[in-house]
Amino acid sequence: MSSFKRDQVQDMYYLSPMQEGMLFHTLHHQEKGFYVEQMDMNVKGTLRHDLLEKSMNVIVERYDIFRTVFLHEKVKRPVQVVLKKRPFTLDVVDMQNLSEDEQLVRLETFKQQDRLRGFDLSKDALMRATVFQTGPASYRWIWSYHHILLDGWCFGLVVQELFAIYHALLHDIPYKLEPVKPYKEYIQWLEKQDKQASLQYWQQSLAGFDGQSTFKEQRKQTNEHELGELEWSMSKGETAALSELAFQQNATLSSVLQSVWSILLSRYQRSNDVLFGTVVSGRPADLAGVDRMVGLFINVIPRRIQLTDDMTFRSLLSETQQQSLAAEPHQYIPIYDIQAKTGHQPLIDHIVVFENVPAAKKDEQEARLGFTVENMNVYEKSNYDLNLLASPGEQLQLKLAFNKKAFDPQFVQRLKEQLSLLMSEAIKHPDQSVHTFTLVTKQEKQLILEEWNAPELEHDQLYLSKWFEHNVRKQPNAVALSAGEHTMTYAELNEQANRLARHLQKNGVVHQTVIAILAGRTPELIVSLLAVLKAGAIYVPIDPDYPESRIQYMLKDSGATHLLTHSSFIGQVKALAFDGKYLFADDQEISLMSSENLPLEAGLHDTAYIMYTSGTTGQPKGIMTTHSNIARVVKNTNYLTISETDTLLSLSNSVFDGFTFDVYGALLNGAKLVLPKKETILNMGELTGLIKRENISVMFVPTALFNLLVDEETDWMRSVRKVLFGGERASVQHVRKAFAVMGKGRLINVYGPTESTVFATYYPVDEALPMEARSIPIGKPLNQTGAYILSQHRQLQPIGMVGELCLSGKGLAKGYLNRPDLTKQAFIAHPFAAGERLYRTGDLAYFRTDGLIEYAGRVDDQVKIRGHRIELTEIEAHLLMHPGVKQVALIADQHNTQHTRLLAYMTCEEEWKDKLDVIKSGLKEKLPAYMQPHDLIRLERMPLTPNGKVDKRQLPKPKVPQGNRHVKLPVNEIEQKLLVMWREVLEREDISTVDHFFELGGHSLKAMSLLSKMSKEFDVQMPIHLLFETPTIEAISRYIQQQDQEAAGYLVFNESQTPTVFALPPLPGYGFIYQEAAKTLDGVRLIAFDFIEADHRITQYVQHIQHLQPEGPLTLMGYSGGCYLAFELVQSLEQAGRTVEKVIMIDSYKKIGESDLEGRSIDEDIAAIVHQSRQSELAQAELIQDELAQKTRAYYETFVKGVNQGEIQADIDFIQSEEHIAIPDWMESWEAATTGAYRQYQGYGQHADMFKNKECAARNAQLIKEIVHHKNREIVL
Structure with missing residues (x-):
């Protein structure tokens, strides 16, 4: 178990909760020196090293805790082992030969090394001391121990006894010490306590606390630690006044300090409910002899103080004292157990310590010992970045110990000044509200x-329009406005605004008339704004994209008597059922008005516009802005x-x-x-x-x-x-x-x-x-x-x-x-x-x-999303209007550092539980797009605080969409890449390839980001309207493929189908001629080539086919002039070693000579073909006329001069139109052109209608499908 033998062990028992915590932090903290307490004492007089060492050995023998080690390995629960003997050795260093500066350097180096050396809790003596002699009658005594042994109160007791023993040894008299009880009895007392009852106390006393962190704006996030200290003292008069105040309220000076600190925290946190840690002595009154025990008794417990709006300092002090008394029976519970019970992690981030440690007076020391301890500097490394420590006396001593890596010393200095101010305010105004105390x-x-x-x-x-007119006079021909293809000079803009302003006045607009302006981003918008101001009126800007109900509300609430718009919005504005007068900025009558400047119709403090922002009542609110307001932000700034x-x-x-x-x-x-x-x-x-x-x-x-x-x-x-x-x-x-x-x-x-x-x-x-x-x-x-x-x-x-x-x-x-x-x-x-x-x-x-x-x-609850100001209560109010919604709570979820999204949580009536999409759809009719929640999340019940309010901290993050939702997965590489982009931009994983971008929480800025990503990835121009017209991954994938194909010169229809047919186009040379037929050709992937204008077109066709179908037998098809190309292409493919199974020739024959134009010129024929092609809906939709003419000429000249020579191995399937045109002299049947089989079929429609007429195209496509799939078909003989 350890390096100690059994006969060396006197006792063994468990650790107190505080000891367990210190053991854990010591073992797991990377830094050495954690929980090392170091006393640096400056001693004057005569100090006997030998007597000091003997005295310290008496202390070690007297108290078990100094002979204790702590074991945690190979045991179920950590234990402390008391050894029978643990001799103590005092180190002595003589530095009298060094200069004062050298002594200071050596001392500071030693102290730092001593702290970093730390202690091995399982084997070291956990206390050591060194005395440095710095002069004939001066010493520095460095005394270090691990905090797991004892607390500050015990240290004071130990020092008192140590000096008593030293005094007896110095004067060669016996020392008398009262009998002491071992620390073990305290551990046994702990085991007997009703822990559940105490935990219940803490749970009740902390119920409803929101877990705010303190000084979060001032605290830097760091894992490093560098101790900083700021010490000061209250004057004797102030200390006496605070003590008297405490006496009057039957409170302690410690409660005074906690009360003042709570006021300071309340101001920093903007909350009347504050919490901090406080260190208690931990010595239970019902444990006999506890006052003379030495060990670790202290504990850190939470102190929660709830201020009221009219609370005086006296009432606050009484409340704090009552809390302290109520907590006494339960203050042995470790902080981590309280945290676990209340659900707060971590519960406290700083502590307040009132150190009521016994101390001897200097004159008594010198008389008894022959030396005095001039001052004692204590180094202790806390687990917290900020601690307030106080020691009583004639002058209350205060210290802020802080981590310099976490807090700026300037901030700590301000804390000190603010604390001192509050103490002074408490003394002067104890019966005044604490919220009036100045800081x-x-x-x-x-x-x-x-x-x-x-x-x-x-x-x-100056009035706004006068500023503008000043610039018109100064530079009339300078460009004032550029809007797309339109530009206007200052003079032109002024003239149009003047004409419109007079038109407004003619239609009843007078000083401060309210005019709603509904317009797009066009020159008319700017003209309208200026015209309203020139007429002395007020404008209300309205976004045409707003829901109709919102526009109607703004018109009514603003009191608008006129609606100024453009004729392009006539359908939308007429649907508003507006009671006032409609005016159109493009009305022809306006041009008849005078273009001269109007006389001034308004004053600087008149309202210029009313702008609506989100409101807390469920409706937007209008803000009245004046001409002077606007001038302030753009003139002389x-x-x-x-x-x-x-x-x-x-x-x-x-x-x-x-x-x-x-x-x-x-x-x-x-x-x-x-x-x-x-x-x-x-x-x-x-x-x-x-x-x-x-x-x-x-x-x-x-x-x-x-x-x-x-x-x-x-x-x-x-x-x-x-x-x-x-x-x-x-x-x-x-x-x-x-x-x-x-x-x-x-x-x-x-x-x-x-x-x-x-x-x-x-x-x-x-x-x-x-x-x-x-x-x-x-x-x-x-x-x-x-x-x-x-x-x-x-x-x-x-x-x-x-x-x-x-x-x-x-x-x-x-x-x-x-x-x-x-x-x-x-x-x-x-x-x-x-x-x-x-x-x-x-x-x-x-x-x-x-x-x-x-x-x-x-x-x-106001938030800003993409620059828009949003009151969450407005959205909640609209949701609560729905008959299926019972409760609502909205939050702005900071999903990552760049994006904020609105989440709406709700409880619903039973019949609406699976209809969130319907509720969301209804919201779109009432609120603009930027106010739409990203997700509606249904809950069975809302989490509530003990006060009965919705506990927004407990609302769950959205995981998966509501309901049984089918997610369609990508079917090709393009869709897979798009899915990755959509997940990144929309910040969600559950995306189907058929999901609507905007229904997944997409908005304009996310659309911009997505379009940019897609354009770069696929090297395809992506217009913004693409996401509005084709808002799914599946549809965009098709668009990209089409762009790729058009760039490559071919279209792919029925992409995922097999087998493949490669089709060559008729004149004028575009593969989209087969678009209608492709709808019936299910089960066939149809790749329709455009005519390639380059001379080496056949080589390019071969390269495309090798890429699109790298292996397996090929099937080709040509229609009209495309038959000529198909034959040439089959020959090249067969020469390249590819097997062409069949080629389908549609209503054209093998060319054996140049075409006979029968007296017509090539230009005449080309003009006729182009004219005929322009009548086609497909051509109107897809082609630019110059491009059509150019491709037609290249194809027709190639066809006229081209000749099919030789034969092919592929089977030829010939489809004839119902026109049965005679074969001209410069053509012949395909039958002799192949060494394979030849089959002939009856097709449908006249030659020109075979793929243009929908019915003919479908029937011919069915015939082609049967030929491709080798179905029996009656052959035309």
Whole structure:
């Protein structure tokens, strides 16, 4: 069992739970020195080494724990073995000959080596000591032991007894020590406790706790450890005041410390429910003699404190003390058992320790011992990255011990200052709500309010259209707008906007009339926006792709009296049953209006537009934005300069406020606005090409699209002067990649809710991101904007502490249309500027020490997905309207670092349990595509918290689709490759080749990513509409094959069938002539060649056939002029050693001479063939007319001059049309052209109709199928 003999062993017993934990961590932790406690004592006076060693040996003999080793191998459960003897040797080193600096270096080296040396728990003496003599009357005493032996309280007791023994030996008098009981009795006491009852206590006291981690924004993820310590003390007056406060509430000073710490945690976590670990003495009062026992008694237990909104410090202190008393009978339970019982892993991540350790006074020591211990530095390596330790005395001593690898010392310094502030607040205001206690120092307050929210830069106060008209006068012929093939100068755009504005006024539009604009991404959209503003009205942008019910709601809620659109949307808008007046931007009457500028019809603080965002009530809410709001973000800004030389690219949807920046950022600064179609934006290749072609210099890109563009390629960035990205949390990986290409000052991370008009803060990426960077700051406020971080109780939060980001300034919208209740909640009185307003963003953030703001999440259920702001409660409300839905819970699942998906969990009525697809389909009629859940997941019951609320943490991740779903697997290599791509893009495994891309959770950005991947993999151009028209793997596979085949000059019909027939085309030379016949040719793979225009066409046909059917007998077919090609091809194949079983010749004969045109010219015949081909639906669908004429000429000239010579070995099956045309002189029958069999059959239809007419094509195909499969058929003699 060990290296010790039985007669050396005095006793053996199990470990306490805390000892077991320390044993486990010591054995499994890679670092040496784990749980090594090291005391470094500075001794002044005369120290007798020999007496100290004797004294320490007395202690070792007196207490079993110092003669104990710990065994874990070859035993069912770890045990501690007490040895009868364990002599102790004190090491002594004389350093008096060294200088003071040399002594310090040697001491520090020794201490580090001593710690790293650690202890072998199974055989070493687990305590050692060394005395260094540094002078005639000075020493450094280094005393180390493993924490598994004893705790701090015991160490104090041991030191007291050690000095008593030393004193007796020094004065040669007998020492008297009280009898002690062995640590074993404590282990026996533990075994007798009702563990289940105690676990039940902990389960009840921790019920409903949400398991938040502390200081998560400040903590760095690391496996390394470097001890840092920050010590300070409260003044005597403060210590006395805290003690008096504790006395008044019948509480301990430890409870005071825990209460103050809970306030600090509450502020950092933005929660009234906080939890931390606290170290308890662990000495049960009902165990006799426990006060003199030495061993490891301490335990770490959770301390949960729940504050209320109006809780005073006195009531908090009383509550904390009551909790401490209630936990006493159960504080022996190890933390890992509590964690297992409550389901929290891990439960605590830091501890608070109140060290009430007995200590002797210095003057008493010197009188009794002849020396004093001047100070004692304790090194202990904790399992936690942060600990708060306190020691009582005349002055309360406090220490923050922390891992320097996990926490920045600056942050720990702020913790110290905040803790001190709270102690002071508790003394001054014990009867005041703890939520009013300040945590901000005067210096911090000055920084935040005066330096980081600097005086505003003003801009000229002009109405928006006047800014625009100023640029029209300045540069009338400069290009203002480029939209596809259309461009407009500033003068042209102004004239059209003026005409439309007058048309609006003629139709009843007056000052602040509300006009809904439903338009696509066309020049008319920009004209309409300007016209509404020129008319002094308000516009409401509406996406034509929105569900009808949502558009109807917006029209009604906004109070729109006019709907301005384009005639191409007439069917859609008429279906809306709109009560107001319909106006069309392409109405011919508009051209008759005056193009002169209109007189000013509005003021700076008039509403310019109403923009709808997702709402918590189940319906969107309209935000009223003024002309002044818009001017603030595009004129005289501190984050970006735009001039006449710039070209801005608009990528935002007109219903989102990024479009405000695009349009007015360009037109109010004399720049050129590029407005691409939606299809161009969704095609990565086209979009990057457009950026280069248009020489885009400034562009705002929603973050999700920015990430896709960076992944696609980085070459497009090289010429862009400024790239702004925002809308959701930025990706460090993508910003780092973009910075490597663009360099300093060209990338800007922007942030801002619609209520503060587009952008509120900005962060220019001016340096490479450090490797440890976890996020991109949202930066500092725009000019004329203030940014503040407030607590839940609207207290200013200190640097580094998360709170709600609140905004002020000229960007703040008027409020929410028709919702004074919501406006009052969101737009509050400015606490630091009388008469001003603050907008509560609902976003969590904190100030960094450099004044930059870091985003830290949301206070509510609002999420941002692909730049769209979504209230989860709005989607839940719509789902709950369905009669089959009982309960709903939505979450935004961060499926990986790049993508967030909406998951809807629900319980359903019995008859709807298997109809989730119907429920999902109904949701599409009410909500836009970006608000559709990725999955609907049916649950039998919702997981609930003890408070009866849905416990979203317990909602299961989706595994497989609901119901018995058949998954069709890939049937070829293309489908297999596509499946891999779909799984990667859609982030799910359960994909069938017939699944609909968008029903699997696909959306526009994922479509862009998928199309880009497919284009690169297959080297095929993939238009964006492909996924909308053919949204399955199976269909896309067919498209790719068709593209490959068209590029190669052939089409494959019935791909998976056998055998194969290779068909040569008639004039004009396209294989799609056989498309209709192929539908009947089931059981036959038909490969239909186009005419190859190159002179070596027969060689190319042979190569294709060798690739498409590398072995086995071949079957060929020709129709009309294709018979000539088929004969030539069979000859070449047979010469190449291939066996051609048969060739089917359809209504044409062997050419034995050049064609007789009977007086016609080749050009006349070609023109006739081309004209006839143009009448074909197939030709209209597939061909470009120039290509048709070119191929026809090449084929006809080849056919006219061509001659079939010699014979073939293959059987010839001849099919004759019903026309029975006489054989011309320059042709003859196929019968003599083969050494094999010749068979002749009656076909169907006139010559030209055999494969064009559907009925004829089907009947002829049936005949061909029978010939191929050797079925009996009546031969025409």
